[in-house]
Amino acid sequence: MNTFAFIRLCVIPALLIATAGLASAQDAATDDAEIKRGEYLAIASDCEACHTAPSGKPLAGGLPIESPLGTIYSTNITSSQQYGVGHYSLRQFSDALRRGIRADGAHLYPAMPYASYALLTDGDVKALYAYFTKAVHAVDEPPAKTTTLPFPYNLRLSMSFWNALFLDAKPFTLDPSRAAEWNRGKYLVDGPTHCGECHTPRGFFMQQDRGRQLAGAVLGSWYAPNITPDATAGIGSMGADELFHYLKFGKVAGKAQAGGEMGLAVQLSFSKLSDDDLKAIVAYVRSVPAISDAETRAKFAQGKAFTEVAKFRGIGAVSSNETLPGGAAQLFAANCASCHGIGAGGSRDSYFPSLFHNSALATGAGRNLVAAILFGIDRSTADGLAFMPGFGGKPTDIAAFTNEQVVELANYLLRQYGNARYSVTPQIVEQVRGGRGPKPQLATLVDAGKWLVCALLIVLVLWRIVRRLPRPRV
Amino acid sequence: MTDAGKFATAAAAAATEDIAQTELISRRTLLQASATALGVAVLGASMQKMLQAAGAVANATGANADKFMAASKCLIQHELSPDVGARVAGILYATIPTLDADLDAIILIAREKNSKVVEDFFDALPDGHVKDSAHRIIFSWYAGVVDDSPTAEVFAYEQALMYQPTKDAVALPTYSLNGPNHWTDVDPPLSAMPEF
Numbered sequence: 001m002n003t004f005a006f007i008r009l010c011v012i013p014a015l016l017i018a019t020a021g022l023a024s025a026q027d028a029a030t031d032d033a034e035i036k037r038g039e040y041l042a043i044a045s046d047c048e049a050c051h052t053a054p055s056g057k058p059l060a061g062g063l064p065i066e067s068p069l070g071t072i073y074s075t076n077i078t079s080s081q082q083y084g085v086g087h088y089s090l091r092q093f094s095d096a097l098r099r100g101i102r103a104d105g106a107h108l109y110p111a112m113p114y115a116s117y118a119l120l121t122d123g124d125v126k127a128l129y130a131y132f133t134k135a136v137h138a139v140d141e142p143p144a145k146t147t148t149l150p151f152p153y154n155l156r157l158s159m160s161f162w163n164a165l166f167l168d169a170k171p172f173t174l175d176p177s178r179a180a181e182w183n184r185g186k187y188l189v190d191g192p193t194h195c196g197e198c199h200t201p202r203g204f205f206m207q208q209d210r211g212r213q214l215a216g217a218v219l220g221s222w223y224a225p226n227i228t229p230d231a232t233a234g235i236g237s238m239g240a241d242e243l244f245h246y247l248k249f250g251k252v253a254g255k256a257q258a259g260g261e262m263g264l265a266v267q268l269s270f271s272k273l274s275d276d277d278l279k280a281i282v283a284y285v286r287s288v289p290a291i292s293d294a295e296t297r298a299k300f301a302q303g304k305a306f307t308e309v310a311k312f313r314g315i316g317a318v319s320s321n322e323t324l325p326g327g328a329a330q331l332f333a334a335n336c337a338s339c340h341g342i343g344a345g346g347s348r349d350s351y352f353p354s355l356f357h358n359s360a361l362a363t364g365a366g367r368n369l370v371a372a373i374l375f376g377i378d379r380s381t382a383d384g385l386a387f388m389p390g391f392g393g394k395p396t397d398i399a400a401f402t403n404e405q406v407v408e409l410a411n412y413l414l415r416q417y418g419n420a421r422y423s424v425t426p427q428i429v430e431q432v433r434g435g436r437g438p439k440p441q442l443a444t445l446v447d448a449g450k451w452l453v454c455a456l457l458i459v460l461v462l463w464r465i466v467r468r469l470p471r472p473r474v
Numbered sequence: 475m476t477d478a479g480k481f482a483t484a485a486a487a488a489a490t491e492d493i494a495q496t497e498l499i500s501r502r503t504l505l506q507a508s509a510t511a512l513g514v515a516v517l518g519a520s521m522q523k524m525l526q527a528a529g530a531v532a533n534a535t536g537a538n539a540d541k542f543m544a545a546s547k548c549l550i551q552h553e554l555s556p557d558v559g560a561r562v563a564g565i566l567y568a569t570i571p572t573l574d575a576d577l578d579a580i581i582l583i584a585r586e587k588n589s590k591v592v593e594d595f596f597d598a599l600p601d602g603h604v605k606d607s608a609h610r611i612i613f614s615w616y617a618g619v620v621d622d623s624p625t626a627e628v629f630a631y632e633q634a635l636m637y638q639p640t641k642d643a644v645a646l647p648t649y650s651l652n653g654p655n656h657w658t659d660v661d662p663p664l665s666a667m668p669e670f
Contacts, residue, residue: 307633308557309557309631309632309633310555310557310558310560310561310629310630310633311557311561313561313628313629313630313631313633314627314628314629314631337649338648338649338650339650341649341650342632342633342649347650347651347652347653348642348651348652349651349652349653349656349659351650351652351653351654351656352650352653387654
């Protein structure tokens, strides 16, 4: 063949390859963009908080969640084909995320917040699918434990009735009468960041009470407070920029700080969202209906500086077996005051917060105070590490308070620096230690019902046996 | 001999008189008499102890703590904690025999001079135990101990006045000023002394 023909022969495939390369580069670019969007949504949805065991591999599951009905273990959602979601189709992934049905057809428990994720748009689900199946490092191990709840909760099919009643499976639709920022905020709050799963009180069947949105609820050891705009019971006296700062850095000096699950949520999720998204969340949260309670004083303005250390300073050497001459005040001075100040005013730069004018001592019947004493605080944001040691007696804790000591100290702190109407009991401390909230009515009734049914069955069987016995001959 | 002892002896004497008269004493009478004697002796002794204790309490009652605070406020123009004052009063009343009279003198002279600050009347205090007490009182409030002996009782540490002028700039050992590793935080200007 001549030169021109040869050139033609080479150029056309070369062009084809070049354009194909360009196209796949563009596909790759779109794929990359989608995966990045999926990663951002996974951070907003805070998948890592539940699907990563303590000191376990990311998203590999195994975290025990102490639900009021039993311990639920999270699953492996890495891209592993055998043990994760690597083999899921988009349809199966969407069903798991928004309808609570996993690939093998079994129902998920609502500890997986699919009732909130149901709001996710199709585009967002596709982005999450791309992220989880392509970008998450595969961990080819099953989680250490799987969930087995006691009867009758182990009948996952019963969740289909719960879903029929309480699952609103429609993706988010814009409200055209509201600003774009408000709509974005509503989508984020009710959907991916699922604030209501913790902050909204639950009804009889443990569904979110939609009429009391964000009005506060107990969640295991902690209390997720009322974050409606009510001036006394809620966060109405917190400004928009303060709430923004709280979400981004986990604290507002002189008002509140994030501990427990919220500390983790700030560290893994909120502190990494864009400023615009945080502003949208703030705008929506400050617009929900304000829900008040019997409290008349704002939770950020209770208590004042106080010390009675002069009553026991320099009196006798103290061994851990003796009763402290200064009582609860001495417990505070010996264990807490070196960071929180002898008058509980905190450190000069508020790194260690003051205990008065602190909502942790003025909300939720003191539950968060007890949890902070037992477990401490451990939260990292762009501001750095916020740390308080625990006093509950775990190997990493700084001291081992007994339940009685926690009760004594907590009641003293509430009386002097917080809401003096709260009263902590040893039962509450035991509950907080165990990580469970108070037993819901549903569980009590189910337990009673189980015994009742058993008893009835036994009576029935005995009656049948007795009827079959031969009558005694006279 | 104490009154109780005298009374006991009298009871025993009465019992012996009975014996001298009848020359025969029943066991019941003997038991009754000795029980009475014993009871009276014990009662008398405990009553004495109670009187002594009451006397000691009278030396450290609340009324004197109030007087101590009043005198302290004349001598020191800062916020003084009543809890710390009660502790200092207890120790100083036990160590200075003339303290009550000294406090009266200090309050009187301060009032006579219509003093607003201690410098207005301090020179007018008579030399001797009054001025010494005034010095001791000021020292105690500032140092958190009443003297610098090695066995002095510490009644104030973070509330001792000597730490207050720099409490916004200098960390009191044990207590935090800032969070961990915050050495580079800007300190307030030392010209503005904190209120205390």
